[in-house]
Amino acid sequence: MGRNYLLADLEGRGHYVGTIQSVYHMSAGWYGEGDDFFFVDGEAEPRLRGTGTEDYFCDAWGFRQQDGPFYGTPLWEGYNTGDRSTAYRFHVADPVTFTKSLRVEIEHKGSQTFPDGKVDGFIERDDLMSSGRPCGIRPSRTSAGPRCRRAGPPAVPEADAAGG
Numbered sequence: 798m799g800r801n802y803l804l805a806d807l808e809g810r811g812h813y814v815g816t817i818q819s820v821y822h823m824s825a826g827w828y829g830e831g832d833d834f835f836f837v838d839g840e841a842e843p844r845l846r847g848t849g850t851e852d853y854f855c856d857a858w859g860f861r862q863q864d865g866p867f868y869g870t871p872l873w874e875g876y877n878t879g880d881r882s883t884a885y886r887f888h889v890a891d892p893v894t895f896t897k898s899l900r901v902e903i904e905h906k907g908s909q910t911f912p913d914g915k916v917d918g919f920i921e922r923d924d925l926m927s928s929g930r931p932c933g934i935r936p937s938r939t940s941a942g943p944r945c946r947r948a949g950p951p952a953v954p955e956a957d958a959a960g961g
Contacts, residue, residue: 801834801902802926812894813901815887818854819872821925822880824909827859828922831904838897845893850903854884 804816813835820828829850834843847853851860855868860882862873867887874880893899905926908918 802831802905802928804833804901804903804928805899806901807895807899808897810896811899812892813888813899815885815889816853816901816928817883817885818903818926818928819881819883822876822878822882823923823925824911825876825878826907826909826916826922827876828905828907828924829860830907830919833901833903835893836898836900836902837893837895838899847903850884850907853903854886856884860884 804818805813807813822828831850833845833847833850833853835845836842837844851857854860854870856863856870859876860870860873862871863869864871867889868885870882870884872881872883874882905922905924906919907922908916909920909922910916
């Protein structure tokens with residue numbers, strides 16, 4: 798909590814292919830007011846700045862179950878605690894290219910209904926989020942593709958995971 802959700806952190810040259818994001822609602826309300834930010838080639842300010850999660854995934858006024866070749870929300874259960882959603886967007890018609898690096902973030906904000914019935918319209922939400930994305934593609938045969946930088950804690954070595 799207290800920082801944007803990291804969708805991608807890439808080094809190298811390529812183009813951002815897309816995002817698949819799943820959310821598990823930990824509390825009632827709407828999680829999709831967070832803006833998206835694309836920091837291209839180490840820029841301090843985002844080159845691309847969105848206007849809301851549902852806008853990034855090419856929907857409006859919330860989500861509805863839909864699917865298409867480049868964007869969709871194949872899973873949408875609603876706004877209640879325990880509901881789930883999955884949305885995707887593929888940047889085929891609108892590629893985001895980079896030569897050195899790319900960092901993609903999205904705010905985790907929206908409305909929340911509290912147990913006493915009070916509703917707050919724009920706060921950081923406590924939902925569980927996960928995302929997947931292709932790392933990018935090689936722009937030519939002579940250059941290396943981008944390397945993904947791991948966003949979370951380091952992986953546990955197999956020997957440690959097995960108790961050894």
